Amino acid sequence: MKSKRGYRFILLLSCLILCASTAYTSKAVAIGSVDSYETIHGNLDVPVRATWVWDTTQIRSNPQEVLNFAATNKINTIYLQMNRDVKIPDYKSFIRQARAKNIAVDVMDGRSAWGLTESREQIASFLDWIEAYQAEALPNEKFAGIHLDIEPHVHPQWKINQASVITQWQGNVEYIVGRASRMKMPVAADLPFWLDNYKIPGSTMAVSSWMIRKFDSITIMAYRDTAAAIYSVAKDELAEAALLGKTISIAVETKQSKEGDFITFYEEGSAYMEAQLKLVEKMASAHASFNGFSVHEYTSWKTLKK
Numbered sequence: 001m002k003s004k005r006g007y008r009f010i011l012l013l014s015c016l017i018l019c020a021s022t023a024y025t026s027k028a029v030a031i032g033s034v035d036s037y038e039t040i041h042g043n044l045d046v047p048v049r050a051t052w053v054w055d056t057t058q059i060r061s062n063p064q065e066v067l068n069f070a071a072t073n074k075i076n077t078i079y080l081q082m083n084r085d086v087k088i089p090d091y092k093s094f095i096r097q098a099r100a101k102n103i104a105v106d107v108m109d110g111r112s113a114w115g116l117t118e119s120r121e122q123i124a125s126f127l128d129w130i131e132a133y134q135a136e137a138l139p140n141e142k143f144a145g146i147h148l149d150i151e152p153h154v155h156p157q158w159k160i161n162q163a164s165v166i167t168q169w170q171g172n173v174e175y176i177v178g179r180a181s182r183m184k185m186p187v188a189a190d191l192p193f194w195l196d197n198y199k200i201p202g203s204t205m206a207v208s209s210w211m212i213r214k215f216d217s218i219t220i221m222a223y224r225d226t227a228a229a230i231y232s233v234a235k236d237e238l239a240e241a242a243l244l245g246k247t248i249s250i251a252v253e254t255k256q257s258k259e260g261d262f263i264t265f266y267e268e269g270s271a272y273m274e275a276q277l278k279l280v281e282k283m284a285s286a287h288a289s290f291n292g293f294s295v296h297e298y299t300s301w302k303t304l305k306k
Contacts, residue, residue, distance in 0.1 A: 048292035231283045252265060
């Protein structure tokens with residue numbers, strides 16, 4: 001009996017040590033990402049409130065208009081698409097001005113083909129550009145993180161060989177996350193809310209679960225126009241991310257949509273949208289993973305009726 005008790009004690013102690021080691025490792029990785037973000041952006045004591053800027057030429061032609069809109073609408077994060085036609089000094093100047101207003105700028109890019117292995121060279125070129133930029137930029141000119149909008153589900157291959165596309169997508173994500181880690185940059189990705197309906201090939205794990213585990217944070221495209229519907233489609237990912245110690249930003253749409261009026265706030269306007277987001281926040285705040293909202297996108301939000 002004594003021998004069995006001793007064995008059980010040793011086994012229990014070993015499990016505790018292993019769990020503690022794993023937790024410490026995970027925490028170290030998470031803290032590393034957060035620290036690198038905070039070094040650049042400063043401490044965010046409020047949830048993320050972000051928007052996408054797809055037309056990067058705006059930072060050259062109308063930087064103050066973009067930043068004034070951001071300040072007026074309490075935006076603290078901008079997802080800025082990388083555009084090689086925009087000169088490096090323009091990026092530096094814009095980020096300096098954004099930082100002065102306590103607005104973080106994440107470098108953003110992606111296309112459906114980035115879910116395929118054949119696009120690895122394009123992805124590498126994107127990451128090479130970021131690495132070179134970060135190396136020469138001053139601290140207040142650096143991008144705060146990397147934001148991806150890949151969406152392989154809109155690629156024709158998704159309907160032809162979905163399992164293969166998912167596997168290739170995983171490979172590209174592994175590559176991106178590895179490169180981002182070496183650059184000490186947090187990396188986030190846009191995901192549709194229904195991705196949990198698809199499984200990793202040869203596994204029972206949902207694709208969304210795998211992605212949440214891999215990225216530092218996720219932006220869930222919960223494109224609906226009522227608080228109840230938005231929370232309903234995002235709550236599962238919020239719950240899972242909370243268990244994994246990850247964060248979720250809930251995204252909503254302001255562009256006119258051919259998929260239906262229920263997808264976007266285009267018809268209702270900004271006042272209605274803000275009222276619905278406040279209701280969503282009350283519900284979503286029950287999850288430790290909830291980290292604010294991302295409104296798609298700058299141009300359509302700017303012209304949204306009041």
